[in-house]
Amino acid sequence: MKEYRIVLGEKFNLPDEDCVLQFEVVNFDSSKKTYNLLKLFELPVDVEKIFLNNWQSWGSCDFFSVGLDISKYFEVPPAKDFVLAFTPEPELFREKDKLMSDYFVAFSNVLIGFLKSEFSHNFFVYDKGKKTISAYVDLFGKELETGEKLVLEPLVVLKNKKIEKLLETYGALVAEKNNISADKKVRVGWCSWYHYFTNITYDELKKNIEFLKNLKEKIPYQFVQIDDGYQKDIGDWLETNSKFPEGLEGIVKSIRDAGFIPGIWLAPFSVSETSTVFKEHKDWLISDENGEPKVAYRNWEKNIYGLDLSNEEVLDWLKNLFKELKNKGFEYFKIDFLFAGAIPGKRKKIVTPIEAYRVGLKTIKDTIGDSFLLGCGAPLLPSIGIVDGMRIGADTSPEWFEDIVAPFPNSKVALRNVITRYFMNKRWWNNDPDCLLLRKEDINLPENVRRLYSFVSAALSNMVIESDDMELVDEEGLQTFVESLKLCDGEPRVFNLDTDEKVYVIGVKGLLDGNYILVANLENKEYEIEIPEDAKLWTGLREEKITVPPRDVVVVRDKIRKLKVERARRKDDNRLVNYYWDGDENC
Amino acid sequence: MLETRYNPLTDEWVMVSSSRSARPVLPSENACPLCPGVLELEKDYDLATFENRFPALKVDAPDVVQESELLKKIKSKGVCEVVMYTSEHDSALPRMSLNQIEKLIFVWRDRTFEISRNDFIKYIFLFENRGKEVGATLSHPHGQLYAFPFLPKRIQVKVNSMRGYYHKNKKCVLCDIVEEEIEKNERIIYQNESFIAIVPFYARFPYEVHIYPKRHVTSVLDLVNKEIEDFARALKVVTMKYDKLFDQEFPYMMCFFQKPFNLNEVFDDFFHFHVEFYPPKRDKDKIKWMASVETGTWNFINPSLPKEVADRLKSIEVNLDD
Ligand SMILES: [Zn+2]
Ligand SMILES: [Zn+2]
Numbered sequence: 079m080k081e082y083r084i085v086l087g088e089k090f091n092l093p094d095e096d097c098v099l100q101f102e103v104v105n106f107d108s109s110k111k112t113y114n115l116l117k118l119f120e121l122p123v124d125v126e127k128i129f130l131n132n133w134q135s136w137g138s139c140d141f142f143s144v145g146l147d148i149s150k151y152f153e154v155p156p157a158k159d160f161v162l163a164f165t166p167e168p169e170l171f172r173e174k175d176k177l178m179s180d181y182f183v184a185f186s187n188v189l190i191g192f193l194k195s196e197f198s199h200n201f202f203v204y205d206k207g208k209k210t211i212s213a214y215v216d217l218f219g220k221e222l223e224t225g226e227k228l229v230l231e232p233l234v235v236l237k238n239k240k241i242e243k244l245l246e247t248y249g250a251l252v253a254e255k256n257n258i259s260a261d262k263k264v265r266v267g268w269c270s271w272y273h274y275f276t277n278i279t280y281d282e283l284k285k286n287i288e289f290l291k292n293l294k295e296k297i298p299y300q301f302v303q304i305d306d307g308y309q310k311d312i313g314d315w316l317e318t319n320s321k322f323p324e325g326l327e328g329i330v331k332s333i334r335d336a337g338f339i340p341g342i343w344l345a346p347f348s349v350s351e352t353s354t355v356f357k358e359h360k361d362w363l364i365s366d367e368n369g370e371p372k373v374a375y376r377n378w379e380k381n382i383y384g385l386d387l388s389n390e391e392v393l394d395w396l397k398n399l400f401k402e403l404k405n406k407g408f409e410y411f412k413i414d415f416l417f418a419g420a421i422p423g424k425r426k427k428i429v430t431p432i433e434a435y436r437v438g439l440k441t442i443k444d445t446i447g448d449s450f451l452l453g454c455g456a457p458l459l460p461s462i463g464i465v466d467g468m469r470i471g472a473d474t475s476p477e478w479f480e481d482i483v484a485p486f487p488n489s490k491v492a493l494r495n496v497i498t499r500y501f502m503n504k505r506w507w508n509n510d511p512d513c514l515l516l517r518k519e520d521i522n523l524p525e526n527v528r529r530l531y532s533f534v535s536a537a538l539s540n541m542v543i544e545s546d547d548m549e550l551v552d553e554e555g556l557q558t559f560v561e562s563l564k565l566c567d568g569e570p571r572v573f574n575l576d577t578d579e580k581v582y583v584i585g586v587k588g589l590l591d592g593n594y595i596l597v598a599n600l601e602n603k604e605y606e607i608e609i610p611e612d613a614k615l616w617t618g619l620r621e622e623k624i625t626v627p628p629r630d631v632v633v634v635r636d637k638i639r640k641l642k643v644e645r646a647r648r649k650d651d652n653r654l655v656n657y658y659w660d661g662d663e664n665c
Numbered sequence: 666m667l668e669t670r671y672n673p674l675t676d677e678w679v680m681v682s683s684s685r686s687a688r689p690v691l692p693s694e695n696a697c698p699l700c701p702g703v704l705e706l707e708k709d710y711d712l713a714t715f716e717n718r719f720p721a722l723k724v725d726a727p728d729v730v731q732e733s734e735l736l737k738k739i740k741s742k743g744v745c746e747v748v749m750y751t752s753e754h755d756s757a758l759p760r761m762s763l764n765q766i767e768k769l770i771f772v773w774r775d776r777t778f779e780i781s782r783n784d785f786i787k788y789i790f791l792f793e794n795r796g797k798e799v800g801a802t803l804s805h806p807h808g809q810l811y812a813f814p815f816l817p818k819r820i821q822v823k824v825n826s827m828r829g830y831y832h833k834n835k836k837c838v839l840c841d842i843v844e845e846e847i848e849k850n851e852r853i854i855y856q857n858e859s860f861i862a863i864v865p866f867y868a869r870f871p872y873e874v875h876i877y878p879k880r881h882v883t884s885v886l887d888l889v890n891k892e893i894e895d896f897a898r899a900l901k902v903v904t905m906k907y908d909k910l911f912d913q914e915f916p917y918m919m920c921f922f923q924k925p926f927n928l929n930e931v932f933d934d935f936f937h938f939h940v941e942f943y944p945p946k947r948d949k950d951k952i953k954w955m956a957s958v959e960t961g962t963w964n965f966i967n968p969s970l971p972k973e974v975a976d977r978l979k980s981i982e983v984n985l986d987d
Binding site for chain 1: 706707708710711712713714715716718746767768771772774775776778782784832835880881882884886887888889890891892893927929930931933934
């Protein structure tokens with residue numbers, strides 16, 4: 079692909095073919111200069127809908143009508159208290175005549191996207207009045223000496239392809255540019271959050287571990303992860319509350335004794351106003367222009383602040399925290415509300431919020447080494463190459479709401495992102511679709527919706543994490559889990575991301591169990607879907623039409639011949655030998 | 666010594682595999698090491714695979730010490746396996762039942778799937794050397810696979826050409842070739858619903874035959890059941906025709922070209938899976954040598970006309986039930 083170098087301010091025309099654009103800023107002034115928001119270019123774009131992406135795990139990624147007003151959702155609490163979770167550019171974000179898309183944007187068979195975010199925040203703005211899209215880079219006050227040159231982060235222009243090919247190509251280019259080799263293993267586990275929320279107790283945890291242990295024959299659970307609810311306070315992670323009298327050691331021991339990998343949730347860049355860290359180290363926090371600690375968000379009915387990750391003392395504290403957790407035996411870390419470390423504000427050193435964030439995240443990864451690191455509530459591109467897994471949607475919920483824009487826990491919104499961000503999976507990291515909920519009680523999701531969520535997550539080869547009180551999961555729920563696992567591990571493609579009704583056609587190939595087409599209906603109405611030619615080509619299936627009930631899923635699979643395999647190692651030299659014989663289960 | 670060396674003159678890798686430990690002793694001089702229970706396979710089997718005794722690539726390859734900045738080496742980290750088609754010593758692809766060939770396709774699929782799960786594997790090359798003319802010392806029907814940690818030179822060339830055509834024409838080059846060959850129907854020696862077998866327009870060897878899937882599939886893993894059945898038929902027909910050509914066990918190199926794995930690129934839209942047979946013979950008792958021009962310039966001189974060879978191979982009648 080052709081690469082163009084452009085000095086910002088010089089005239090240039092966007093080339094017609096696929097290309098990489100590398101902008102540079104040069105300080106031609108006679109004194110040191112500070113750089114903030116830079117506009118790289120502005121393009122006329124006259125379309126009805128645009129594919130937008132939010133910078134962070136929970137944010138939306140989808141085609142939206144250009145008339146959409148996102149800002150209204152953030153005018154009242156609780157979303158009002160969460161604006162910084164959804165953008166490091168709150169002023170622009172709130173403008174009613176603008177739509178923001180972070181990192182990349184796509185419209186009528188064109189995708190423009192930044193390939194990296196290591197020091198600047200890179201985004202696009204659609205101007206509803208002018209009908210233009212502008213590319214922006216925020217350098218958050220970076221300084222250049224006279225004559226100094228800064229090469230900005232590269233962006234790519236891809237043209238003349240359908241949306242799924244644009245996204246996959248962009249995904250691959252980002253992975254290539256960041257030198258990523260994401261592993262392919264599917265991970266299966268259990269998490270305490272979506273049944274117990276903060277009410278999890280040690281006894282309930284132990285009860286569930288016992289259930290999971292008894293299910294091992296049937297479902298290969300690998301890790302058990304305790305979520306929010308064990309800790310003394312946000313920021314005070316090494317001390318447990320009264321519900322966990324045996325401390326973190328007790329949690330680790332119970333999980334490990336049952337043969338599972340111990341996992342823990344924490345929000346390492348967040349500090350609550352009641353925590354010990356807050357009381358003792360106000361100077362560790364990101365502050366506002368008056369030097370006062372800046373509220374990053376409100377949650378747990380408290381003000382939450384972000385740690386200044388440019389401060390060496392903070393990094394030492396982080397290092398120590400994760401060393402302690404690792405020493406106690408945790409090997410799986412779900413780190414949440416990570417945006418708190420990347421909010422704009424004053425820090426000890428002159429670094430951009432993105433640079434500070436990456437230093438903090440790297441400190442954690444370097445400390446835990448081989449252990450699995452799952453990011454959540456995290457800016458996407460700055461986390462690439464550091465996290466092993468990444469939440470790519472909003473929190474799911476035991477509820478299903480129709481509104482696809484509102485930024486609240488909602489299984490529909492969460493599932494939509496699982497589909498629209500499928501191209502990131504196994505390229506940038508392992509996508510975490512959020513948890514599967516398979517219980518029958520204490521839940522407002524009927525069986526069809528539970529199946530829909532599980533099957534789609536598995537078909538797209540995401541991580542598979544269940545979050546239930548296992549006592550409430552019956553045979554049917556377990557069967558859904560087992561069926562889901564059979565869908566994993568193939569090469570998926572979503573063929574109609576531009577659909578107006580949320581009824582998606584997913585083709586999966588490259589599996590020993592046979593190719594299949596899955597139709598996921600997120601609408602509350604039955605659909606007869608005409609299968610796109612491309613989906614038939616991808617899978618080799620010839621299904622013309624598939625009828626799918628409301629909020630349900632249908633899988634049509636090739637019946638393929640299989641052999642039985644025995645894998646053995648030679649006793650003398652340990653060479654691998656595979657023996658095959660008839661015994662096809664499928665035919 | 667087991668290492669992979671870089672040739673900066675041609676931008677290609679050369680695998681050095683010089684450690685030759687003593688060959689294991691066989692129970693008798695004429696015993697076949699591939700027959701069940703003799704040497705390589707301890708148990709009776711229908712089909713099987715095993716890691717080479719003397720591999721050019723292995724998972725736990727030794728670390729390398731760099732010679733210099735200029736003369737680079739990498740570890741020979743990969744997989745080399747032998748694929749046993751059947752336990753019947755005197756069988757061969759053309760004599761195997763369609764049922765057995767379908768099972769063999771499953772084995773190829775299984776190996777491709779399993780080995781491609783390793784991040785460090787970038788290319789899985791399935792092949793068969795048949796006959797002493799191409800260096801096959803054991804007549805027991807078997808093929809091999811090499812799983813490379815890089816893209817071998819000719820694979821790079823193929824990928825680049827196919828990618829280039831796709832970017833220019835927004836279509837897959839092999840899809841277009843299949844369409845044109847079916848329309849002309851001059852060089853097709855056999856076809857069924859899912860595959861064509863042709864002496865290609867650009868054949869390098871006199872009796873070169875390629876098998877192309879009609880659908881745009883990228884590897885053996887993409888095939889559906891019907892295509893597996895049709896692929897078995899195509900393989901059997903081509904190799905039967907070969908054996909009937911001079912009424913002898915016809916030697917060939919059979920190479921499978923699948924898309925690369927574990928690289929940060931979307932190959933699916935332009936890489937089209939295909940099989941190429943390169944028979945070393947130009948006549949019943951004559952060899953077409955890989956001599957100076959072929960080896961030195963990679964330029965082949967084909968002494969026969971593909972269409973005429975196609976006519977000849979097409980006219981050879983075979984019975985799939987044999
Ligand atoms: Zn034998
Ligand atoms: Zn093709």
